[in-house]
Amino acid sequence: MSVLALLDRFRLPQHRLVSLLPLAALILLLPLLFPSAYYYRVAALIFIFAIAGLGLNLLMGFAGQVSLGHAGFMGVGAYAVAIGPSHLGIPPLLSFVLGALLSALVAFVVGRPILRLKGHYLAVATLGFGVLLAIVFTNEANWTGGPDGMTVPRLILFHWPLRGAETWYWILAASFLVGAALALNLIDSPTGRALRAIHDSEIAARVLGVDVAEKKLMIFIVSAVYASVAGSYLALINGYITPDVSGFLRSIELVAMVVLGGMGSVVGSLVGSAVLVILPQALTLFHDYEHLVLGLIVMGVMIFLRGGIVPSVAAALRGWRP
């Protein structure tokens, strides 16, 4: 036995959340480089989509199930914080939680029949479900303001109204880290292992005693809650919401983020979100070319970057290390 292998045996057991520490440090130090509030806002948006990406990544990267309708759940969360306070008199914070619960309920109801499907049938069913939700948000104008959208009341925490990009930066950074920690916990749990088994082979997993349908449904619900929370945050930070939040393009953007960052990589969700949030901001000069560029990105990512940025870089670093 070599000395190295011996050392390896006595290595301290590393806690899984330790991997989040460098990320937390980065988030803490990053604002030192921000010259204006605009940067805080862009960073906050990145965290929002990264939260949705985390959930979708659990579904796609670990369980191997695709969803082309996840923006629908973002819509549920977003309209919950908009409709709850202004139409039903429910406090914003409670609306936020109720939105997440409602998303979980919707995911629970549609999840079982949808997740029975595979391949392009699954893709199309989730896509149809997402578009259906967007149609409802567009048509129920009495509640949602229709295609023009509606304003979202400001979130008030203990008589302290939340405003300013800087405040949102810290709230969303913390939310992202909590979301990432929960995701890492889930991945490392027996459920996480079962999900990876399902990803490799559903039949093999079933033979080993995994309740495939139940595990898939569970992760679908979890990912719906992540999307709903992200949608609520998006509505609150913008103070305004239109049915576009739940639209088809949004769903595709979410999938592109997950694949671009790296399937199954928690950090990848953040990287993918950063690329797809920053790029349009950098391209505001070419506003008319928005769809053109988005289409090119989606195609390019799916054709050339299927491995994802973070896993590719990680592999390169591992190979480079002596």
Place this chain on the structure above:
Amino acid sequence: MAEFLQFVFSGLTVGAIYALVAIGFTLIYNASDVVNFAQGEFVMLGGLTTVFLGYAGVPLPLAALVAVLLTTAVGLALYRFAIMTAREANAVTLIIITIGASIFLRGVAEVVFDKRFHSLPPLFGSDPIRVGGAAILPQSLLVLAGALIIVVLLWAFIDRTLFGKAVIATSANRVAARLVGIDTRIIVGACFALSAAIGAIAGILITPITLTSYNAGTLLALKGFAAVMLGGIGSAAGAVVGGVLLGLLEALAAGYVSASYKDAVAFLVILAVLFAMPQGLFGRAKFERV
């Protein structure tokens, strides 16, 4: 009764277009297993290119011909540069690639053309023909006749020519087709070109009735796909029946239930078919080998 008849006529007209989109889907799916979500953009490109060439002073028949050729070239380019480059990708990745292509083409249309709605003059005027109290536009009959001719020609082409037999061989088993000397890349490319051309013709036929704009494609693609699901994926007859049925369902739902939820019908159909009878009306059940 007149009302019902009116809904049926408008349902048949739109249904014929859905059927053409669904045929395009089926052609590509059978040849290559790709579910092509850019199919609706072919329809949009055919309509809009004709409109704008017409604005530029090109006589409409020539404009229509150029539009069909251009869309065919776009279909070929989609196959050559997107699908062929990503050969070894799985079904879901390919779907997302075609969705990306659809967003891209929509983006190109919004830059090259504009964001407004456009129409074409109907070929035989706009005086409606009265049938049993309902009014039919001459253009509707043209759409139905056009769809019928395309379906018959396509059937004859696939069933009666050597090239068509190569298409059937390719869709049955690509490896075996290659082993007997068929260049499957040419066959699949031809299927992309053919369904782009069919889409473009559908777009030109329907534009005088429903108008068209840069973003008309996405919804059409989704509805064409709903038609495919309804008929059973991979079945050409199913695609036609599914398209007409979906058009009828939509028109009746718009007339008797709610016009604003007309577009939801297609998605309810998709979900209902997938949940209740995943093989569609004409498809056969698939079994998975381990």
